[in-house]
Amino acid sequence: MKCEELLAMLNDYVDGGIDPGVCEQFEKHLAGCNPCQVVVDNIRKTITLYKAGEPYELPVQFRERLHSVLRERWKEKHGAQ
Amino acid sequence: MSEHFTDSELVRRAKAGELEAFETLAGRYERQVYSLARRIVQHQQDAEDVTQQTFLSALEHLDGFREEASFSTWLLRVATHAALKVIRKRKGLPTVSLEANTEPQEGYETVPHPEYIADWRESPEQLVGRNETARLIDEALNELDEKHRVIFLLRDVEGLSVKETADALGLSEANVKVRLLRARLQLRERLTQEFGDPARRFEPHRHEQAT
Numbered sequence: 001m002k003c004e005e006l007l008a009m010l011n012d013y014v015d016g017g018i019d020p021g022v023c024e025q026f027e028k029h030l031a032g033c034n035p036c037q038v039v040v041d042n043i044r045k046t047i048t049l050y051k052a053g054e055p056y057e058l059p060v061q062f063r064e065r066l067h068s069v070l071r072e073r074w075k076e077k078h079g080a081q
Numbered sequence: 082m083s084e085h086f087t088d089s090e091l092v093r094r095a096k097a098g099e100l101e102a103f104e105t106l107a108g109r110y111e112r113q114v115y116s117l118a119r120r121i122v123q124h125q126q127d128a129e130d131v132t133q134q135t136f137l138s139a140l141e142h143l144d145g146f147r148e149e150a151s152f153s154t155w156l157l158r159v160a161t162h163a164a165l166k167v168i169r170k171r172k173g174l175p176t177v178s179l180e181a182n183t184e185p186q187e188g189y190e191t192v193p194h195p196e197y198i199a200d201w202r203e204s205p206e207q208l209v210g211r212n213e214t215a216r217l218i219d220e221a222l223n224e225l226d227e228k229h230r231v232i233f234l235l236r237d238v239e240g241l242s243v244k245e246t247a248d249a250l251g252l253s254e255a256n257v258k259v260r261l262l263r264a265r266l267q268l269r270e271r272l273t274q275e276f277g278d279p280a281r282r283f284e285p286h287r288h289e290q291a292t
Contacts, residue, residue: 001181003286008189011262035198035283042198042269042277047237048205049272055116062129063111068138070107074100077140 001029003036014043084267088152103143107136110153113239114160120234121164123223131167135160150245158240158249161231187259197270198285199277208276219272225264232257233264252272 006029012018013026030037058066083091083105092100096221100218110218114135138159139146146155169175208214222230235246236257243261 004194007192007194007262007266011258011265014265019114033286035195035285036202037282038198039195039269042195042201042273043265044263045201045205045276046269046272048084049209049214050222050233050238050268051240052205052209053215053218054236055112056128058111058115058121058132059125062132066111066129066133066136067107069133070104070140071100073137073140078098078100079172 118164127167131163134163199282201276204280229264232260
């Protein structure tokens with residue numbers, strides 16, 4: 001297996017959805033290929049960093065406006081209860 | 082209090098006309114929807130508009146929501162469509178539905194190979210939470226074009242499966258996979274230039290072109 005061929009399987013390998021037979025070949029290549037080992041590790045770290053990123057806070061005024069718009073539309077639709 | 086109910090229970094109550102249940106759902110997911118919108122459209126005001134449209138649309142179409150997907154996946158799908166519509170409008174393109182997607186299948190052969198390969202100087206745990214890191218990962222994300230950015234966000238940030246991402250965007254799973262690979266590789270390249278240790282750099286192997 002060449003480094004190029006690894007690329008097409010990289011997602012399945014990183015996400016754990018790889019066919020066991022292919023996985024064995026993949027890992028055999030990795031064991032002898034430092035650059036590919038590092039690419040796999042870089043990708044895992046990249047995903048981890050983005051997953052760990054904090055969501056944006058809603059601006060306070062926007063949050064108030066949003067809820068008031070939703071309440072108003074709800075009442076139009078369902079009638080005031 | 083409705084805070085303790087599951088999403089399904091809240092959806093059931095909201096469908097029965099309980100405003101408080103709907104507001105609890107909105108409160109539960111507004112940050113997630115706003116963050117996704119903000120990361121797709123890269124603009125605060127537009128992200129607010131997308132968030133408002135998303136929840137108004139959820140309010141209108143709640144009766145038709147059959148819970149085949151989770152409520153959050155459904156919302157993220159609505160938000161993604163609204164956000165992409167904003168981008169198309171900005172570019173002066175017709176705001177056609179993504180359902181009629183006729184984008185060609187991208188192939189693996191055109192995916193750029195890794196160039197700058199190096200171990201990172203620090204672990205993600207050390208990097209995360211620093212303002213500088215947040216700025217750099219946002220910048221790298223902005224450099225992706227939106228068709229790759231959206232897929233990376235839905236799959237790797239929001240945690241949708243490949244199938245859910247494909248369904249949300251009206252794309253084939255094969256297309257989602259190849260776009261996701263492009264996105265991951267481009268982000269890896271960019272972040273490794275920032276976080277890589279030049280002393281632990283590896284040259285990519287140059288293989289003979291297969292004939």
